[in-house]
Amino acid sequence: MKIGTIGTGSIVDLFLSALKDIDGAECVAMYSRKEETAKPLAEKHKITMIYTDLVNMFADPAIDFIYVASPNSFHFSHTYQALQNGKHVICEKPFTSTVRETERIMEFAREKRLMVFEAITTIHLPNYHLIKEQIGELGPLKLIQCNYSQYSSRYDLLKAGETPNVFNPQFSGGALADINIYNLHFVLHLFGAPQSVDYTANKHPNGIDTSGVVVLKYRDLVAECVGAKDTRSKNFVLIQGEKGYIHVENGANGCRNVSVHLQDQAIDLNEQTSSNLMYYELRAFKDIYDNQRYDRCEELLKHSHSVMQVFEKARQSANIVFAADQQ
Template sequence: MKVATIGTSFITEWFLTAVEQNEGVECIAIHSRSEAKGKALADKFHVGKVYTNVDEMLCDEQIDTVYVASPNALHYDYALQALEADKNVICEKPFTSTTAELDHLTEVAKARKLFLFEAIVTVHMPNFKTIQEHIEELGKLRMVQCNFSQYSSRYDKFLAGENPNIFNPEFSGGALGDLNIYNIHFTMKLFGKPKHAQYFPNIAENGIDTSGVLILDYGSFKSVCVACKDSRSKNSVQIQGENGYLYIESESSKCDNVSMHINDSETLLSVEQNPIALYYELGDFIKIINAKDYDTCYEMLKYSRDVLDVVEHARKAAGIVFKADSRTI
């Protein structure tokens, strides 16, 4: 796999580290609107080409896959350009701003026999797969609690009157899509689509959610998903059943330190995981592409679409409006 990246944030650095650690993949080009930033990143990870024009990069026939880690609102545009240039696409979470955007990307990918993936580390982690194997031991489920709170490095600037992308409705920002998306993926990969979802956000003056609580209703049990970009907390996940509870002593994205508690007995379920969480998702994508396993890719797309559908409906019902909502696809 010959990869090019779009974006120069910290998550792109994590992805490039995952590239270095996986076999069968090489990053050969970096795109950045800033040549200086692109060159600095390329030098750090020994990447040979830097492009400031995305069209020129997509004409590079050596590239077969594009990793998109741009601001959220630009995911659709860059992914569509890459697909139309006959490149496979790995797109950072949240996949797109709306289901209409994702539906169009899926249509194009299938028509061109290309692979399209959402980069969401949670569901690829070894400990998450261990949780899937043991969840039935809890008996009838009653409650799921997920808290992923992280004081944003850009929040002080936002309070000072600046408008960083992650707190800007025009760029599809906010806590629901940035952090709570991990809690939603954690819950929905285990239990499927809820019967109902309702979001209770803390909304800033510009209309963006800086934190909030999403409740996923499964009838006989509920999942309470908390995410904050305006405050800190001890992150954890707890799944409660009538036989006991499962506890994760970390945010839902990484699923570190998993323990099962049945009656008065505690069983540690964790395995050692690579601290670069993107290592696992990239490894899975490489296997799927090499095997030309379109069926698995399409199953993953359907699942990602279900997640985005829940997020979009909950966001709109809470009164959070993105610029992308008025876009005609």
């Protein structure tokens, strides 16, 4: 598994750090528009090849996979171009900007017999699997509350009159795309598509959401997903049933500790030994790739597609428009 990366942000640094613990996988090249931007990260992780031309990196026969960690609005084009050049892809969340883009990727990947993965940590975490095992003990479920809030330094730039990519509709930014997407993955991988979706958001004058609440309604269950980049909060997930509840510490993105409360008993569960959450998704992707489990890859893609459908409905309900919507 020879990987070339697109992007030089902190998420790429975490990705490369996790990759060192995956046997049989390594990064052999990095892409950045400017070599000096990529050089510190390349030196840190002992990567000798830096490309400043994507076409040349896509043409490199030594590369099997492309890891896409560019701004959200480029996820589709970079993933599609990689597939056109016969590369498998790991693409950061949110998978794409629109449902149409996701469907085009899925169709093309199937046609070319290539694997595409969305890099969403949540659903691959050992503690998330513990939650799936324990949830039946709660009896009929009624409520889920998810809160993932993280004040962004870029919000200060936004208030100062600048428009960072993460708060720019042209780059498919916003709190829903950047942070609340973890909550959507958490809920939808457990319960599937909801009957209705509503997003109430705090919006900047440029139309982007800086925080908000998504309400997902199922037949007998209501899920509330809070995501904020303009405030801080105690991050958590609470799953409430008639016989008890599950408390997930630190929120859906990390599932750092799971506490199951049944009547007067509380059981703490934790099977995560790596502090780098990306390790678990990379381990899963490597296993799927090594064993040529295209069926498992397809299952994950269908889940990503379901999340993108809810993501798009949520944006529409809050009238959040991306440049990609017009394409």
